[in-house]
Structures are given as structure tokens and as C-alpha cells.
Amino acid sequence: MPVDKEWVKKVIGTPKLAELDTLKIEGLDIEMPKAAARGRQVHRDWQRRILPDITPDSAIADAPERTPFRILYALTSGQVTKRTIDEVFDGELAQLEGLFRRESRGKRKMTLAFHVLAVKGADKSERGAKGFTERTFLLLCRDKDGRVDRDLVRSVVEQFRREPSGLDLAQQAVLNELSTDWKADEEPQFDDSAHQDRHIPFDLEAAALFQRDLRSLVQAGLGPADFFRNLNTLLVFHLGLYQPRVAALLNPQMKLLFREMAEPSPSNLEDIKTFIGRAKDKHPFCGALACRAPDAGMLRRVSKQSPSMVTYNELGRELTIFHFNVLMLARLRQLGQAYLAEQWGLAARWKAGKLNEDERLQLEAATRGPSEFILRMGEDPSFQTFLHRALEALSVRFVKEQLGDDESNYQKIYEAQSGMHALRRLYEAYNRESVANSTRSRAYRQGLQVTSSLLTHNQDGLVQTRRGLGKYLELGVGLLPLILLLTVGAGGEKIPVNQFWERLAQYGLTFDPQERGRLLERLRSMGVYERYSDAGEAAYVRNLMLSRSA
Structure with missing residues (x-):
């Protein structure tokens, strides 16, 4: 939906807009975000990305x-x-x-x-x-x-x-x-x-997979030192892959919401329902990362066209998009909850933070993600008008407070496909202009840099570095004992190798036929791979804790 230029001009002319705590939009007093808000007002910070069901910790947490x-x-x-x-x-x-x-x-x-x-x-x-x-x-x-x-x-x-x-x-x-x-x-x-x-996790499969692995580790009956080491390795593995996994779930939905904001159509709601339905059957992150098997003593060649390096670079782009999508979703949730709290007679207690748990969960469920916003805009034209105008007003506020009161910045709002597109574009402009080097930008640090830091743990990690080329994805040999324990199960002896590949795909990892062969050879050398038929229908991987020579 095109930006309402007359409304934008009216907001631009609002006296001391950059200093106002609230602005009346469609009859509602909406709290305005602030630069570097602190203390009890921290939830109003423009750059705040703390969402309890998606990113409950600091976006730069990497320990x-x-x-x-x-x-x-x-x-x-x-x-x-x-x-x-x-x-x-x-x-x-x-x-x-x-x-x-x-x-x-x-x-x-x-x-x-x-x-x-x-x-x-x-x-x-x-x-x-x-x-x-x-x-x-x-x-x-x-x-x-x-x-x-x-x-x-x-x-x-x-x-x-x-x-x-x-x-x-x-x-x-x-x-x-x-x-x-x-x-x-x-x-x-x-x-x-x-x-x-x-708090209901936005990515329920990530939670289910983590709980299954954590339970297997506890049931393994390891000694104190082994448990402590493997728990840390498990946390590195799951937390390192957490942002990429959630990004694969959120980014496509946000893309459809942007499309709805630009050009409302019933097909957008149908498309997002289809995506969510498919995601329940098979998570979009399943097998998304092309990975190399661990080197067997000799250093193998890596090129910039290697799938593992291409995948790593694509991951960086997806995490940058995820960074801005979380920022936008945080703004949308605040606006949506303000509107619904007023409609449901909860405004005073919502602003005071005194909702009971059922009321809070009801509000959160109604503003959980893009599908809820698309659905409500289709059912409630007043909500659609409010949301568009509120996002346009936030865009003007962002210019005045973050970028400088310059006509060229307002032109970005006028030219945008919608208020949501305008605010996203301004966030991106601020991110680029705040630092000269893209690798020091907030989007980079809170995306690929943090994920890379988590997964770069030498032989216990998934990210390796080659001088002169950069980083790429390779399964560290130190991860194999833990992955075998988790895939086979604490009390299990062995599983068919096909189930092993399926479990690795659930983690997001995929191996081409050559890399699969190399990984199986590594497992054979560890005494945990057995193959009883050349046809391959009788091949197993064993729990290393119960292994015997193949």
C-alpha cells in the first residue's frame, strides 16, 4: 500500500517530534521508540532485539x-x-x-x-x-x-x-x-x-530437538568431567545453529508480510499458511547447510566455489536479513499489542505491565508472527489503517532522531512501497552509515560474526578457516562422539546409517555423496561404522560408548 504522503507531511510538521514520549495515531497514544533507552524504558530502544520467544538474550551473546x-x-x-x-x-x-x-x-x-x-x-x-x-x-x-x-x-x-x-x-x-x-x-x-x-517458542522444533539431545546426554551416565565437557559442546552446537535455524523459519514469513504491506491480496495469507504447514512437516532449515566431512590427516583443497564455502556466505546474508526482521517484528508486536489492548479493554494494565498470564499470552498469540498480522489486517480494516500510519510515523521519528532532519531521508519514506518498507530501509541506511566497514556493522556482528564465533571451536566446531580463502563449514572430528551418542541414543547400540543422515539433516547439515563417503570412512576408522552388504541396506553406525571394532 503506497505511503500516505499527506499523513507523513503532517507527522513531519509535529512540533518536537524527536522528543515526544507518545504520539496519537488513529486515536491511540503510541509510545515512541528512543535512542539508547535504558532502565525501565529499555524496551523502547530502536535497536532492541530481545524477543522472549525468539532471541531472549543479547544478540551479541557468544559464550x-x-x-x-x-x-x-x-x-x-x-x-x-x-x-x-x-x-x-x-x-x-x-x-x-x-x-x-x-x-x-x-x-x-x-x-x-x-x-x-x-x-x-x-x-x-x-x-x-x-x-x-x-x-x-x-x-x-x-x-x-x-x-x-x-x-x-x-x-x-x-x-x-x-x-x-x-x-x-x-x-x-x-x-x-x-x-x-x-x-x-x-x-x-x-x-x-x-x-x-x-513463553511459547517461535521455533518449536528447535526446542524439541534440543530437549531430546539434552535428555540423551543426561541419561548417558557420564562422569562429571565428561558430562561437563559434552554439555558445553552440546550448547556450542545448538546455540551456534539456533539463529540460522530460526532465520530459516522467520525470513520467508516476513517476506510475505512485506508483500502484503505493499500490495494486499488474499494470496499472501494462503501462501503463508502453506509455508507454515510445510514447515511443520519438514523444517526449512533441514539439510540447508552444505558441509564437509572432517579431513583424514591430509589437508584437502577448498575453493571459493566449494559448496561449504558458498553456503557459509549465503548464511551471512540470511542472518543479516534476520537481524532486520527481528527489529521490525519487535516494532510490529508493540504496535499490534497496543491496538489490541485498547480494543480488548486492557490498555491501562498493559501499559503498566500488570496483565495476568492468560491475558499476556492472548496478546502475544495474536501478534506472534507475520501470519497473525496478515490475517488481522484482512479481517479488520481499521487495524490495517492503524498499522500503516503507525509505521509511517515511526519512520519519520527514526529520521529525526537517528539520521538527521534531512529532505533526502524523507524522500526515502515517500518512495517506499509502504511504511514498513520505509522503516526497514531507514534501519539499513543507519546500519551502513554508522560504520564505514561492513564487518563492524551491527547487522554483521549480531548475525554471521556471532554464529561463526560460536561454531569456530577447532575440532569441536562446524566452522573452519583457510588462510587466503576465508571460512567454510566442516564437521569437526571432536563433534563426532557427541553426535553419535545423540543420534543413536544413550541406551542404544546402533542405528541404520540412513537414520544417521536424517538426524544430521535435522541439525541443518547435508553432505554430498563424496563427503558422505569420507565421513563413513572416518567412522569406520573409529570402529563405529559397520556395513554387511555392498548394496548398502545393512549399514549401521554405533554409539561410541558401546563401540567395538567393525
């Missing part, structure tokens, strides 16, 4: 090893230790500090969460270290009703409440200094009252 610390800190009772961990490492155990502490890029010390007592003995400031928090972990532990699988979370916490006598000597020495007499019933325990709020 999954912090997640166990945050889980134990936030989800256990509040007992404290006799001594702090700083005091322990200031004494006779100073030489052990390097085993249990790390430094962040900002030189902030971080305690590794090898046991709940280590977390409780850490300085309170450590919980604020940049990284994934318990919020993303809990989102991936939620079901279709938005409830956390508390039994699963409790089972993870219990892995970090083991008797100190069952740990290695270095860990025992540290824990004995923190608490001289371990009594399981009196030490920090899982707090069942924490995080009772409900």
Missing part, C-alpha cells in the same frame, strides 16, 4: 560456556559458601586457578561451573559477564504450551550437585575449601519456583 554458570546461579536456592572462590585461589590453591577460571575479552574473570558450590562461591559480578544466560536455555526447554520441562532442567542441575568425593582431586580440593562438610539436603538445590512464566 555458551557461560550458560551452565547462569543456569546454576539462577535456578538454585540461595545458599552461600563459607569462603568465596577468590579467597580460595588467593591461598594455597592459587596454582589451580587456571583450571577453573577463565578471562573474558574484557579481562573479567569467569568461574567455570563444574559444581554448584563453585557458582555459589563466585563473585556476584560474574553473573553479568556477557554470554548466553539461562533464558535461552529455558526457551529451548519449553513445550508447545510455553511451560518449562522442569524435570529435565532439574536433572541437569543434579549433575552439578554430585558428592565432592566423586570428583577429581583438584576439584575436591577447591570444593573442600568452599564448604568443609557436604550435605546434599542442605546445599543449593534446584529452585522449582524460579521462572514459572510461560
Whole structure:
């Protein structure tokens, strides 16, 4: 729908628009976004991308090893230790500090969460270290009703409440200094009252896949050191692929919403329903990433045309689009909820943040994603008018507050296909103009750079680097034992190799015939691949924990 130029000119002429807290649009007082909002107004920040069902943590969180610390800190009772961990490492155990502490890029010390007592003995400031928090972990532990699988979370916490006598000597020495007499019933325990709020994951399959893998890891009965290492590897793997997975689900839907905003048509609603239906049968991220098998000793050639490198570069483009789509969805949800809260008589309590859970979930469900907006605009012409005008007003506000009161910027609004297109274009212009180097831009840092950082873990990662060429996707050999455990199952012995490929595809990975052959040869050398027929119908991969020579 073309931009209403007369309305835009009226908004441009509004006195002190850049300073207003609210603007009346179609009879509703709408809160205006602000530059670098802080404190209780942080939800009004132009660049805020925190959506509890999609991206509940900072968009630049790239330290999954912090997640166990945050889980134990936030989800256990509040007992404290006799001594702090700083005091322990200031004494006779100073030489052990390097085993249990790390430094962040900002030189902030971080305690590794090898046991709940280590977390409780850490300085309170450590919980604020940049990284994934318990919020993303809990989102991936939620079901279709938005409830956390508390039994699963409790089972993870219990892995970090083991008797100190069952740990290695270095860990025992540290824990004995923190608490001289371990009594399981009196030490920090899982707090069942924490995080009772409900949030329905936008990507339910990502949550289901994570829960299945986490449950397999807990049921494997690994020792403390092995469990801690494999949990961190699992978090790196799932959190690294999380943004690309959600992007594959959200980006096509947002494309259809943009099309609806430019040219309303019943076909847009039908197309998005078709996409969602197909996504339930097969996730659009399934087998989306062309990946290489691990090198077998000799360094193989990689070219810029290699599928694994082409896929990596395409991933960067999709994540940049995802960055702007999340920004736009955050704005749309605020506008949609403001409109519906007024229609449903909830406006005062919605603004005060005092809705009960059922009311909040009802509002969130009605503004969940592009399909809900397309459906409501078709059913309610007043909502369609409000949304278009509100987005046009936000575009003017963005120019005045972020880009500068310049006619060329207003021209971008006039020329746009809709107010939504205009605001998206202005976001992109701000992103480009704020930095000269695209690799330092916000969209790049919050997209491919974070994903690459998560997945670049040498042999435990999915992203490898070749000097002079760049980065590409390759399954690290260190990931194979964990992937075998997760695909076969903790109590399983072996599965047909076809099921192995299907599971890798669920993670988003696909291998061409040559790469499949190389991967199977690597598994054969590990003693976990068996083939009883040249026809291939009797080929299996085994759980490495139960492996025997093939």
C-alpha cells in the first residue's frame, strides 16, 4: 500500500517530534521508540532485539560456556559458601586457578561451573559477564504450551550437585575449601519456583530437538568431567545453529508480510499458511547447510566455489536479513499489542505491565508472527489503517532522531512501497552509515560474526578457516562422539546409517555423496561404522560408548 504522503507531511510538521514520549495515531497514544533507552524504558530502544520467544538474550551473546554458570546461579536456592572462590585461589590453591577460571575479552574473570558450590562461591559480578544466560536455555526447554520441562532442567542441575568425593582431586580440593562438610539436603538445590512464566517458542522444533539431545546426554551416565565437557559442546552446537535455524523459519514469513504491506491480496495469507504447514512437516532449515566431512590427516583443497564455502556466505546474508526482521517484528508486536489492548479493554494494565498470564499470552498469540498480522489486517480494516500510519510515523521519528532532519531521508519514506518498507530501509541506511566497514556493522556482528564465533571451536566446531580463502563449514572430528551418542541414543547400540543422515539433516547439515563417503570412512576408522552388504541396506553406525571394532 503506497505511503500516505499527506499523513507523513503532517507527522513531519509535529512540533518536537524527536522528543515526544507518545504520539496519537488513529486515536491511540503510541509510545515512541528512543535512542539508547535504558532502565525501565529499555524496551523502547530502536535497536532492541530481545524477543522472549525468539532471541531472549543479547544478540551479541557468544559464550555458551557461560550458560551452565547462569543456569546454576539462577535456578538454585540461595545458599552461600563459607569462603568465596577468590579467597580460595588467593591461598594455597592459587596454582589451580587456571583450571577453573577463565578471562573474558574484557579481562573479567569467569568461574567455570563444574559444581554448584563453585557458582555459589563466585563473585556476584560474574553473573553479568556477557554470554548466553539461562533464558535461552529455558526457551529451548519449553513445550508447545510455553511451560518449562522442569524435570529435565532439574536433572541437569543434579549433575552439578554430585558428592565432592566423586570428583577429581583438584576439584575436591577447591570444593573442600568452599564448604568443609557436604550435605546434599542442605546445599543449593534446584529452585522449582524460579521462572514459572510461560513463553511459547517461535521455533518449536528447535526446542524439541534440543530437549531430546539434552535428555540423551543426561541419561548417558557420564562422569562429571565428561558430562561437563559434552554439555558445553552440546550448547556450542545448538546455540551456534539456533539463529540460522530460526532465520530459516522467520525470513520467508516476513517476506510475505512485506508483500502484503505493499500490495494486499488474499494470496499472501494462503501462501503463508502453506509455508507454515510445510514447515511443520519438514523444517526449512533441514539439510540447508552444505558441509564437509572432517579431513583424514591430509589437508584437502577448498575453493571459493566449494559448496561449504558458498553456503557459509549465503548464511551471512540470511542472518543479516534476520537481524532486520527481528527489529521490525519487535516494532510490529508493540504496535499490534497496543491496538489490541485498547480494543480488548486492557490498555491501562498493559501499559503498566500488570496483565495476568492468560491475558499476556492472548496478546502475544495474536501478534506472534507475520501470519497473525496478515490475517488481522484482512479481517479488520481499521487495524490495517492503524498499522500503516503507525509505521509511517515511526519512520519519520527514526529520521529525526537517528539520521538527521534531512529532505533526502524523507524522500526515502515517500518512495517506499509502504511504511514498513520505509522503516526497514531507514534501519539499513543507519546500519551502513554508522560504520564505514561492513564487518563492524551491527547487522554483521549480531548475525554471521556471532554464529561463526560460536561454531569456530577447532575440532569441536562446524566452522573452519583457510588462510587466503576465508571460512567454510566442516564437521569437526571432536563433534563426532557427541553426535553419535545423540543420534543413536544413550541406551542404544546402533542405528541404520540412513537414520544417521536424517538426524544430521535435522541439525541443518547435508553432505554430498563424496563427503558422505569420507565421513563413513572416518567412522569406520573409529570402529563405529559397520556395513554387511555392498548394496548398502545393512549399514549401521554405533554409539561410541558401546563401540567395538567393525
